[in-house]
Amino acid sequence: QVQLVDSGGGVVQPGRSLRLSCAASGFSFSNSAMHWVRQAPGKGLEWVAVVANDAINKYYADSVKGRFTISKDNLKNTVFLQMNSLKPEDTAVYYCARDRGGAAGGFDYWGQGTLVTVS
Amino acid sequence: SYVLTQPPSVSVAPGQTASITCGGTNIGGKSVHWYQQRPGQAPVLVVYDDSDRPSGIPERFSGSNSWNTATLTISRVEAGDEADYYCQVWDSGTYHWVFGGGTKLTVL
Numbered sequence: 001q002v003q004l005v006d007s008g009g010g011v012v013q014p015g016r017s018l019r020l021s022c023a024a025s026g027f028s029f030s031n032s033a034m035h036w037v038r039q040a041p042g043k044g045l046e047w048v049a050v051v052a053n054d055a056i057n058k059y060y061a062d063s064v065k066g067r068f069t070i071s072k073d074n075l076k077n078t079v080f081l082q083m084n085s086l087k088p089e090d091t092a093v094y095y096c097a098r099d100r101g102g103a104a105g106g107f108d109y110w111g112q113g114t115l116v117t118v119s
Numbered sequence: 120s121y122v123l124t125q126p127p128s129v130s131v132a133p134g135q136t137a138s139i140t141c142g143g144t145n146i147g148g149k150s151v152h153w154y155q156q157r158p159g160q161a162p163v164l165v166v167y168d169d170s171d172r173p174s175g176i177p178e179r180f181s182g183s184n185s186w187n188t189a190t191l192t193i194s195r196v197e198a199g200d201e202a203d204y205y206c207q208v209w210d211s212g213t214y215h216w217v218f219g220g221g222t223k224l225t226v227l
Contacts, residue, residue: 035216037162037218044203044205044218044219044220044221045154045156045162045205045207045218045221046218047207047215047216047217047218050216059214059215061215062120095161095162100164100167102150102168103150103209104149104150104208104209104211105150105152105167105168106152106154106164106167106168106207107152107154107162107164107207108164108167108173110161110162110163111161112161113161
């Protein structure tokens with residue numbers, strides 16, 4: 001069955017870096033676009049970034065563009081989120097999610113989330 | 120950037136029908152997806168492409184989309200449906216995915 005396992009969260013000081021990982025299994029990872037979505041404490045969902053199935057095309061929310069980098073290793077079935085110059089407002093649970101596909105597909109599978117605290 | 124507007128809360132008695140709206144300019148021309156999020160859990164896709172259900176989602180969950188409003192309808196509401204619900208679209212102009220602010224469904 002499809003499984004996404006998020007890891008790499010923790011407590012980090014402002015201005016420092018952190019790298020999140022999402023290990024995928026149970027589906028054709030190389031054929032899937034992958035997203036990161038975050039949720040600040042007590043707040044709603046915020047889309048962060050997407051990497052296309054080919055691991056080349058990438059897009060970012062304005063709030064993280066220039067600081068975060070999404071990448072995809074189709075051999076290791078893992079998607080990463082490199083977060084640099086972290087700010088307190090980046091504090092959130094970060095989820096990876098699989099794109100269902102199609103022109104504007106929803107996110108059909110999600111990881112369990114990993115908490116990042118910038119303080 | 121594209122904005123989706125949801126009511127902060129909706130309340131409904133068990134067995135009744137809950138309707139959660141999602142407003143956006145010409146949203147009827149976009150594909151709308153809906154997620155359920157129970158406390159402490161990851162979101163779950165309950166409706167995609169306006170009105171389709173993933174496997175395993177009860178038929179009680181349905182969706183519609185027209186003009187400037189999309190709607191998630193939950194029929195015969197159960198206590199277990201109490202959760203936060205989010206709508207989502209893809210903004211082709213910016214290649215960004217956008218979530219609504221979320222609606223807390225309370226089952227009375």
